[in-house]
Amino acid sequence: MTSSLGAVRGVQHRDEREPVSVERSNETNSKWLDAHYDPLANLYTFSSCTALLDLHRDGEAKLVVGDLGTGLCNMKLKVYKGTSLMTENALLDLPTGVVTFLMDQNEPRTPAVAVASGPYIYVYKNLRPYFKFTLPALDVNLLEQDVWNQAKQDMIDPMTLKEMLEGIRDKADVPLSVRSLRFLMLEQEEMESFVNLHKHHPIKRQTVITCMGTLKKNMADEDAVSCLVIGTESAEVLILDPEAFTILTKMNLPSVPAFLDVTGQYDVEFRITMACRNGSLYILRRDSKRPKYCIELSSQPVGLVRVQKNIVVGCSEETLHAYTQKGKKLWTVYLPSSITTMGLLDQKSRGFQAVMVGLASQEVHLYRDKNLLNIIRTPDVVTSVCFGRYGREDNTLIMTTKGGGLIIKILKRTAVFEEKDTSPGPPLAQGVKLSVPKKTKLYVDQTLRERENAVAMHRIFQADLYRLRLMAARAYVKALEGSVAPISSVQQEPLQMNAVVQGIGPKFKLTLNIQNTSINHPSIHLLISFLYDERLYSMENSFFKIPLLVPGLNYPIETFVDCLSDKGISDLIKVFVLREGKSAPLLTAHINMPVSEGLAAA
Amino acid sequence: MGLLDRLAGLLGLKKKEVHVLCLGLDNSGKTTIINKLKPSNAQTQDIVPTIGFNIEKFKTSSLSFTVFDMSGQGRYRNLWEHYYKEGMAIIFVVDSSDKLRMVVAKEELETLLNHPDIKHRRIPILFFANKMDVRDALSAVKVSQMMLLETIKDKPWHICASDGLKGEGLQEGVDWLQDQIQAMKI
Numbered sequence: 001m002t003s004s005l006g007a008v009r010g011v012q013h014r015d016e017r018e019p020v021s022v023e024r025s026n027e028t029n030s031k032w033l034d035a036h037y038d039p040l041a042n043l044y045t046f047s048s049c050t051a052l053l054d055l056h057r058d059g060e061a062k063l064v065v066g067d068l069g070t071g072l073c074n075m076k077l078k079v080y081k082g083t084s085l086m087t088e089n090a091l092l093d094l095p096t097g098v099v100t101f102l103m104d105q106n107e108p109r110t111p112a113v114a115v116a117s118g119p120y121i122y123v124y125k126n127l128r129p130y131f132k133f134t135l136p137a138l139d140v141n142l143l144e145q146d147v148w149n150q151a152k153q154d155m156i157d158p159m160t161l162k163e164m165l166e167g168i169r170d171k172a173d174v175p176l177s178v179r180s181l182r183f184l185m186l187e188q189e190e191m192e193s194f195v196n197l198h199k200h201h202p203i204k205r206q207t208v209i210t211c212m213g214t215l216k217k218n219m220a221d222e223d224a225v226s227c228l229v230i231g232t233e234s235a236e237v238l239i240l241d242p243e244a245f246t247i248l249t250k251m252n253l254p255s256v257p258a259f260l261d262v263t264g265q266y267d268v269e270f271r272i273t274m275a276c277r278n279g280s281l282y283i284l285r286r287d288s289k290r291p292k293y294c295i296e297l298s299s300q301p302v303g304l305v306r307v308q309k310n311i312v313v314g315c316s317e318e319t320l321h322a323y324t325q326k327g328k329k330l331w332t333v334y335l336p337s338s339i340t341t342m343g344l345l346d347q348k349s350r351g352f353q354a355v356m357v358g359l360a361s362q363e364v365h366l367y368r369d370k371n372l373l374n375i376i377r378t379p380d381v382v383t384s385v386c387f388g389r390y391g392r393e394d395n396t397l398i399m400t401t402k403g404g405g406l407i408i409k410i411l412k413r414t415a416v417f418e419e420k421d422t423s424p425g426p427p428l429a430q431g432v433k434l435s436v437p438k439k440t441k442l443y444v445d446q447t448l449r450e451r452e453n454a455v456a457m458h459r460i461f462q463a464d465l466y467r468l469r470l471m472a473a474r475a476y477v478k479a480l481e482g483s484v485a486p487i488s489s490v491q492q493e494p495l496q497m498n499a500v501v502q503g504i505g506p507k508f509k510l511t512l513n514i515q516n517t518s519i520n521h522p523s524i525h526l527l528i529s530f531l532y533d534e535r536l537y538s539m540e541n542s543f544f545k546i547p548l549l550v551p552g553l554n555y556p557i558e559t560f561v562d563c564l565s566d567k568g569i570s571d572l573i574k575v576f577v578l579r580e581g582k583s584a585p586l587l588t589a590h591i592n593m594p595v596s597e598g599l600a601a602a
Numbered sequence: 603m604g605l606l607d608r609l610a611g612l613l614g615l616k617k618k619e620v621h622v623l624c625l626g627l628d629n630s631g632k633t634t635i636i637n638k639l640k641p642s643n644a645q646t647q648d649i650v651p652t653i654g655f656n657i658e659k660f661k662t663s664s665l666s667f668t669v670f671d672m673s674g675q676g677r678y679r680n681l682w683e684h685y686y687k688e689g690m691a692i693i694f695v696v697d698s699s700d701k702l703r704m705v706v707a708k709e710e711l712e713t714l715l716n717h718p719d720i721k722h723r724r725i726p727i728l729f730f731a732n733k734m735d736v737r738d739a740l741s742a743v744k745v746s747q748m749m750l751l752e753t754i755k756d757k758p759w760h761i762c763a764s765d766g767l768k769g770e771g772l773q774e775g776v777d778w779l780q781d782q783i784q785a786m787k788i
């Protein structure tokens with residue numbers, strides 16, 4: 001009987017749950033339209049090297065990608081229009097950042113593209129090279145310079161040069177130049193030619209750009225002129241003037257920045273958030289040369305996105321943390337896999353922002369606060385995500401994959417991301433129905449009856465309540481009239497009495513405190529009588545006279561009671577205060593005797 | 603004169619107005635095509651576009667055209683859907699050079715076909731695979747495949763490649779539409 005019931009219940013459960021999971025996957029799919037997928041696009045890049053812009057001001061936004069190629073060759077700046085590659089320009093070194101910005105107020109307001117690569121920023125206008133900015137050279141180590149000068153004059157041989165450079169490398173505050181470091185890596189037979197090739201050129205020490213962003217100059221408008229903000233390998237943050245490309249501000253960091261986010265305006269107030277290689281976030285503000293806030297992460301940052309005013313940082317230990325712009329931690333999400341890339345989904349028409357997180361598990365998760373709203377499954381691991389207006393469609397998601405593929409999805413125009421939590425785990429489990437027992441017929445009948453006769457039931461209850469109150473009032477009056485209360489209401493003899501029982505048994509001490517409450521009328525000829533069950537209790541004196549009671553004084557009258565039972569039962573003892581010659585008591589007190597506990601010991 | 607003379611004349615006898623809806627994504631070429639179809643004596647009522655919602659209307663003695671962009675993110679969608687009820691024929695313009703948004707056009711068509719005011723009516727739909735002159739533009743066959751037109755079973759439909767700028771391909775489409783409207787026996 002029970003087993004068959006259990007089986008039936010099991011089947012029901014499955015029926016209830018399955019449609020839910022199907023619905024979820026459908027819902028996930030239905031948010032996006034698959035506009036394009038080219039697994040062989042040969043596009044190798046990261047989110048920081050992709051940008052969308054209306055390059056030709058024709059209402060059709062293009063995709064600009066800094067392609068890392070193989071990492072050694074084939075580095076290119078590529079521009080996509082729709083589903084196809086429009087142009088490509090060769091790059092000399094790996095791109096580390098691609099941004100678009102407006103340099104000036106000149107008409108037509110063609111946006112420029114800036115590509116950070118090595119120590120340079122290449123600026124393109126109308127896809128034509130326009131300007132090249134070079135980071136200022138760093139100070140070189142004087143000892144190193146000296147040693148190379150000696151080599152130049154053939155005063156030392158390559159082996160000596162190597163030994164001296166090694167000595168400098170190990171001790172010096174100023175690091176060696178790239179040339180010296182490369183030299184130290186060479187095999188002995190390669191050294192001679194290397195020295196001869198380079199010794200006539202002065203040594204230089206150059207830092208490189210690690211990340212790049214833009215900062216509005218003095219207006220918040222979408223098409224306002226912007227400064228470039230760059231982070232360097234020498235742990236500096238530079239802000240460049242958009243027209244003159246001079247360094248407007250230089251700030252120092254405790255570590256090398258890997259990701260940055262910029263908000264505000266240069267001339268008003270701004271904040272630059274830097275995720276650094278030492279596992280910390282630093283927040284810089286306009287008027288301080290040093291970081292204003294520091295957030296120490298538990299592991300290396302692998303992505304940084306700002307959602308409205310909050311900072312969301314992805315870490316190498318498969319977590320996503322959110323902080324306020326003052327560094328207060330808001331939440332942490334644990335991810336099912338490691339993060340490959342991060343980006344912001346900004347659905348401007350709905351004022352909706354969320355964080356896209358590319359995962360090694362071939363998924364892109366969409367988080368709004370700590371809620372997982374949407375999962376996109378991808379045919380390959382995604383290495384870059386970029387969301388915005390592309391072509392003529394406002395909400396387009398462009399992703400590139402590890403294998404060089406290009407995926408373009410368009411958010412359905414009717415799609416709305418719901419704020420509910422779709423992440424797996426406890427919240428889902430809570431949705432599973434408990435097998436609450438069925439409502440009994442009795443319960444249902446009773447509920448129905450209560451629903452139908454609510455008014456009548458209420459009236460009956462009210463009538464009974466009044467009746468109860470009436471009965472209580474009557475009993476009270478009767479008690480007063482019969483003097484069965486501990487206060488005497490007789491005008492001539494106003495008395496008050498209370499009783500105290502002391503002891504644990506079998507012998508109890510009973511103390512009656514009697515007080516004459518009249519102002520100046522003494523009480524005389526009063527008697528006390530006890531009434532009790534003689535099988536249970538015995539008293540030496542259960543009827544005696546009490547002395548004259550002076551008004552206002554308390555008269556404690558003590559007497560002893562013996563409990564006769566060892567059964568642990570107790571009873572009432574009634575006390576009457578009487579006037580000589582009258583049978584009706586002046587007052588009555590009922591003493592609830594405690595259970596005798598001392599009998600066993602006695 | 604205009605391309606619609608035969609239809610207008612035919613309907614003129616019946617003294618009955620026919621409402622034609624001309625839809626498609628923004629930039630597909632609707633305005634361009636309609637301007638080509640428009641007889642010189644047509645009265646144009648250009649309605650000032652509200653934010654995110656652009657609609658044009660014009661009328662001949664017996665035909666009224668309502669043209670609008672299927673664009674935007676929903677807030678104004680019900681504004682244009684409101685015109686579905688009075689439409690008796692549909693011209694759906696697709697930009698065959700915009701491969702990226704073909705899927706969006708397909709989605710909009712699907713939404714249109716599932717709308718309660720359209721779903722159960724045998725309303726004829728003429729598709730223009732427009733901008734056929736653009737290099738790399740998809741053929742009408744390809745457009746029809748990508749839009750899954752063969753799945754439309756309960757409505758007469760027809761697709762032809764067109765060049766809205768030169769007016770090429772428009773006559774073929776309009777002839778088909780006229781036959782359909784005539785067959786409706788209004």
Ligand SMILES: Nc1nc2c(ncn2[C@@H]2O[C@H](COP(=O)(O)OP(=O)(O)O)[C@@H](O)[C@H]2O)c(=O)[nH]1
Nearest residue numbers: 628629630631632633634732733764765766767
């Ligand atoms: N090459 C080409 N361009 C076209 C064609 N039809 C329209 N256009 C252009 O496409 C753009 C959008 O056309 P328009 O009629 O305004 O589109 P609507 O938004 O659907 O009304 C305009 O620049 C037209 O000149 C065509 O057949 N071929």
Ligand SMILES: [Mg+2]
Nearest residue numbers: 632633634671
């Ligand atoms: Mg138009």
